[in-house]
Amino acid sequence: MSLRNIGIVYRKELVDSLRDRRTLISMVAVPLLLMPLLTIGMGVLSAKLVGQAMEEVPEVMILGGEDSPKLRAELERMENVRIVPAKSDYAEEISSKQIRAAVEIPEGFDTKLASGAPMTVKIYMYEGELKSGFGANRLQKFFRDLRDRAIRERLEARQLPESLVRPFDIEQQNVAPAEKVGGAVLGGLVPYFVILLCLTGAMYPAMDLTAGEKERGTIETILCSPVSRTHLVLGKFLMVLTASVATAVLSISSMAVSFGVGKKMLLGMANGAADAALQITMTGKAVISVFFMVLPLAVLFSAALLAIALFAKSFKEAQSYISPLMIVVVLPAVAALLPGVELNTTLALVPVLNTSLVSKEIITGTYHWKYIALIFASSCIYAAAAIAIAVKLFQREDVLFRS
Secondary structure: OOOHHHHHHHHHHHHHHOHHHHHHHHHHHHHHHHHHHHHHHHHHHHHHHHHHHHOOOEEEEEOOOOOHHHHHHHOOOOOOOOOOOOOOOHHHHOOOOOEEEEEEEOOOOHHHHOOOOOOEEEEEEEOOHHHOOOOOOHHHHHHHHHHHHHHHHHHHHOOOOHHHHHOOOOOOOOOOOHHHHHHHHHOHHHHHHHHHHHHHHHHHHHHOOOOHHHOOHHHHHHHOOOOOOHHHHHHHHHHHHHHHHHHHHHHHHHHHHHHHHHHHHOOOEEEEEEHHHOOOOOOOOHHHHHHHHHHHHHHHHHHHHHHHHHHHHHHHHHHHHHHHHHHHHHHHHHHHHOOOOOOOOOHHHOOHHHHHHHHHHHHHOOOHHHHHHHHHHHHHHHHHHHHHHHHHOOOOOOOOOOO
């Protein structure tokens, strides 16, 4: 095997690809622009939207309570909600976001509260809707405080200590470092986007160097050159791999920088979303480790794309062949985001899914060296098999000159 011939083919394809606008967009522009947009843009936007939702004074409806003037007076004095007139179609108004929540007061609430009779207060809300949740939480806090106050008054009247009904307090305290907390928040998303961009970065070069050559009628000229077909396919493969690796490097680096910039932008936002975002971090060790785990996957993608695109007679036909591959890659990458899906020996042998899972663990600062070695080795085997298939297909005249 002549490394010189492979290098000549590689340099030729590299120069041609760098002149192609589509390759530059998928390899450079997309990771450099998409990652800051997803991390900084979406993070800041989410924090602002949550902050605005928390600052909004929600409109809530009181159902019943006409026979409990004391309770209604306290509800109407609440500063963080706005009381609106009661209507029979309160459920429809909550669902259509006309109001945020409604509370149903039991009959004779004031009297029953004074006598200690049991009763239930119902709060109606739009499950999953952010502003409705804030409105319902404020109502719930009001009634929780009212209940605690009634308990204290009863205990004081009987000269009993408050510890009688609350013998101990419960306090939660986070002991995990910021790296693990941030990894739990975005540990699955980071490898998902990196893997997806690694694939898209190799797509256009792979199609252009195979189906594109056929469409332009230059495949015959290249095959007539004094270079073996094995050297040709390996040179083209290295070009596709370069595009894939460059996309992975730029996306990982851009994401790491974006996290740092985004945290500084969120320092002035005093709300829960900003606090959660400030926990997100990516260390240099995690960045390098994720890159090395994605590297065999980039080899697999490059060889597979080259082999699939070789069957096409035109660039458009190659796109139709490669489109299903996106689904094949996205499904296991998304599966790593599902709750309960954890790294084990079986999943460590599943392509794409294994890399996504181990990268998620790496971002949290956890290094399972046994699984890392198994995943890296299996990914290298899959990549070598894909390269062998691509080389073999380049030897077949019926594939190269499909009519």
